[in-house]
Amino acid sequence: MGLITVVTGWLAVVGCKTLVASGSLGPSLSLARGEMAGPALFCVVAVVVACERLWPAQARPLLSRGHLVDAGYLALFAAAVVPPLTMVQSGVAIEIQRHASFLVLNRLAFAPRLAIAGTVLVGVDAMNWLAHRANHRFATLWRLHALHHSQEEMGVFTTFRTHPLVHSVYLVSLFPALVLSASGGVPAAAVIAYGCLVTLPHANLRWTFGPLGKVIVSPAYHRLHHGNTYPGDGRAVNFGFVLVCWDRLARRAVFPAGSPVTTGLSGRPVPVEQEATLGHLPRTLLDQLAQPFRRVTALEA
Ligand SMILES: [Zn+2]
Ligand SMILES: [Zn+2]
Numbered sequence: 001m002g003l004i005t006v007v008t009g010w011l012a013v014v015g016c017k018t019l020v021a022s023g024s025l026g027p028s029l030s031l032a033r034g035e036m037a038g039p040a041l042f043c044v045v046a047v048v049v050a051c052e053r054l055w056p057a058q059a060r061p062l063l064s065r066g067h068l069v070d071a072g073y074l075a076l077f078a079a080a081v082v083p084p085l086t087m088v089q090s091g092v093a094i095e096i097q098r099h100a101s102f103l104v105l106n107r108l109a110f111a112p113r114l115a116i117a118g119t120v121l122v123g124v125d126a127m128n129w130l131a132h133r134a135n136h137r138f139a140t141l142w143r144l145h146a147l148h149h150s151q152e153e154m155g156v157f158t159t160f161r162t163h164p165l166v167h168s169v170y171l172v173s174l175f176p177a178l179v180l181s182a183s184g185g186v187p188a189a190a191v192i193a194y195g196c197l198v199t200l201p202h203a204n205l206r207w208t209f210g211p212l213g214k215v216i217v218s219p220a221y222h223r224l225h226h227g228n229t230y231p232g233d234g235r236a237v238n239f240g241f242v243l244v245c246w247d248r249l250a251r252r253a254v255f256p257a258g259s260p261v262t263t264g265l266s267g268r269p270v271p272v273e274q275e276a277t278l279g280h281l282p283r284t285l286l287d288q289l290a291q292p293f294r295r296v297t298a299l300e301a
Contacts, residue, residue: 001140001165001292008168011091012084018094019087032086035191037078044196045074048156052204057223057260058153060204065273065281066153072285074160081164092171096178103175107182116184121194122243123176128198129246131169132239141169143292150288152264152274154226158202163292197242208256217242220256227261 019025053062060066096103108116135145144163151158177186201222209218217240225238237254240247247253268275271287 001143004140004144004165004168008088008165011095011171012087013091014094015087015090015092019090028090029083029086031188032089033078033082035188036082036085036195038192040192041195041199044199045156048200048203048205052155055205055207057204057206057219060153064153065276065278066151067155067157068278069273069281069285070151070155070157070161072281073162074157076164076285077160077162081167084164085167088168089171089174092174093178103179104181105179105183108180111183113184116180117186117190120176120180120186121190123179124173124194125241125243126246127173127175128170128241129239129243131172132241133250135166135169136236136239144169146265146270147288147291149226149263150265150268150270150272151226152262152272153204154202154223154263155204156199156202159199163289165292194242201241206260213244213255215244217244218256220260223260223263224254224256226263 016025019028049062132145135141144166147163148158148161148166151161197216201217201219203219205219207218208220209216212218213221217238221238221240221244225236237252238247239250239252244253264272270291271284273281273284276284
């Protein structure tokens with residue numbers, strides 16, 4: 001845990017120093033805010049919340065403790081995570097240019113920009129799958145990821161219920177864009193659309209997407225990943241972010257059938273808001289963020 005913290009902090013310093021030196025800190029932060037936590041994302045979240053009220057997988061009050069705490073994680077992400085994460089991402093790009101420039105391919109002159117953008121996005125989704133798989137495979141990473149799985153009242157806000165250090169694992173998703181950077185990038189609108197698609201699977205909805213659900217991750221499909229019969233061990237299924245194909249290739253795809261499963265972690269090894277009073281919700285959120293740095297026997301199992 002200490003190593004992840006130190007390396008992430010060092011990348012943030014490298015990224016911050018370079019962005020400040022080039023005078024692009026402000027523009028980079030506002031671009032990142034627009035892509036990761038901009039108006040489009042908040043509009044999608046608002047629409048999904050309305051759908052959750054109409055067609056919930058599990059009926060519960062709008063202001064349930066789970067929703068309130070996960071909304072707190074969204075606020076934390078937009079206000080306090082996006083800026084340092086942008087610096088860390090810049091740090092990764094700079095260190096690759098300095099020490100591993102062989103990873104960057106020469107310009108592919110005959111590849112259309114659309115094909116490059118599509119390839120990058122599919123690559124990003126594959127890297128996200130790999131990182132998510134690692135979060136369940138390795139004990140140290142699971143201690144960070146368990147917070148996400150501890151939600152017993154899953155809804156669209158649960159997308160943002162992540163420990164800030166988890167984003168360090170997902171830095172591998174930068175590689176497709178870095179490798180193909182000489183040939184073109186991904187338009188901001190496509191990045192935003194991908195972010196919205198990643199947000200939808202946590203919705204408290206029964207939606208399976210029908211035949212499309214065999215290709216695209218649906219709320220019902222991702223709910224099975226959060227089922228509390230699958231703790232952070234080798235039996236976990238449905239790791240996909242947007243595309244189902246990675247789970248199918250790894251024989252880890254289970255398609256929804258029957259009633260929505262309950263979510264959360266058996267035995268509550270992570271402090272959960274369902275055990276707290278309304279007045280103690282901020283304290284519970286802080287306890288959840290501190291939990292990976294404590295030794296929790298139940299999470300080590
Ligand atoms: Zn997971
Ligand atoms: Zn999830």
